[in-house]
Amino acid sequence: MDIHGTIKIDELKKPYFVWFEENWIHDDVLHHHQKGQLVYVESGFQYITIEEKIYLLPQNHAVWIPPNAVHKTNSHSEKIKLMIMFADISTQESFYYEVNVFSVPPVLKEMIKYAEKWSKQMTVNHNENLFLKALFNELPQFVEHSLTLHISLPKDKRLAKVIQHLHNHYRNEIKMEDLSDTAHLSFRTLERIFKKETGLTLSKYQQMLRIIKSLEYLSSGNLTISETAYEVGYKSVQAYTRSFQSVMQFRPTDFIKTIQ
Template identity: 30%
Template sequence: MYSQPVSCSSIIAQTTRPFVSFHQQLGCFHSDWHQHKWGQFIYAEKGCIHINSREKHILIPGWYGVWVPANTEHQIWSNHSQLSIRSVCFPVTDNVASLHQSIVVFPISSLLREMIHYTEKWSHGPNNDGQALTFLRAFQDLLPEAIEKSIVTQLPSTNHQKLLPVITYIHAHLAQPISFMWLASEFGFSARTLSRLFTQQLGTSFSSYCKIARIMRALELIEIGCDNVSQLAAAVGYESLATFSNNFLEICGHRPLQFIRSKRTKWLTR
């Protein structure tokens, strides 16, 4: 599948305005590694967006938003052919702590959704920059409350040479039960050593890592049309539907069926 390269560095460098508004149906794409002096809000429609930072891999489900603080090095990509991306970069006031901390994913209210759609008018050429900045300050003021409802669709990254093959195996086999003891033996670790590596290198346990990875995979499957909860649970390695539903609720704030129905409604109204 072809992935369109997008140079976010060039888009930022070429702007002569005190903000950037970017709205485009990109489909499958990948950006360069970049950072900018402004905060960035990104909204995904009809597909997931992935963000890599130096410490984490973050998944943004369709119809969700993500905030990227200023001066955060990151890369953006998607493998969804119908994806539309909406983004604004703008200066952020210093007194909003939650906008200066870390990348965060959160559901978007109807008001924020309409506001981000409104900013598309600024992506087509000259406009009243003062009016736009006033609007973006109002937009900024709504973000802290939205961020309070953030979801944990992110996994820590590592460059540890012995741990990387283990992580690769986990992601390739999320549809199957994965025994920690077998995994340690297969990759030449004692159970204690592998457990310590997960804690030291990733800051989490093996079970927590797998739980989040499975739910992130489920979110991707939902985006490509899997809307049967039982099939979805089985596809990401759950034998217990109740456990899958509880873990999905813990991470996403909704039961799987509720999440799917909400997403279906948004597809029909856009």
């Protein structure tokens, strides 16, 4: 299936394809390609659902989507600059069959920008092939540490209202025991099923929602770190920074450097 209604990716008779849009508009539809896909956010931020997990792509970050992974784009900022690159994958190296979200280092950023000149070029180009082969070959080296910028969506229908409540009220103080009434389950059963489905406890899930939402605010550049902390429900900047560091393994100030 194609992603934009105009170019059918799997019908292209070329190993690589570059697609750049000044203000990207996606169909909000689950689809997949035989080619692997690199999505780079030059400015703005983008949510992407891949294999039932929601990932956040802040500015100057990229995601590698493996071949045939079912995905769709979700809500995004008002203006977004995306570069999308597709590649046939023949190697068995495990990297290319896993989702990776990462901060784009300067060298890769320049390579992606250089490749823009081949955007939407439908015919095979020898120089394009050589350049993009080198780019995709080096991709595992560019991804030094992948970020945990995703939350899993549970399949169990009993958790639907619980998830909805957490997403709507993540910035509030939530008494997790009260959520058992929402699911019509005992609290112990709810916790067990929720952890099995999402890999997280209820309180850890709320923490992930807060941190992911905070990354969206920080990416927009409209709020300071302290304003962001209060916006997502923390009582102090110190509490936010501790929480952020425990999830991301680095500080909010370090994140801001990666998006500049």
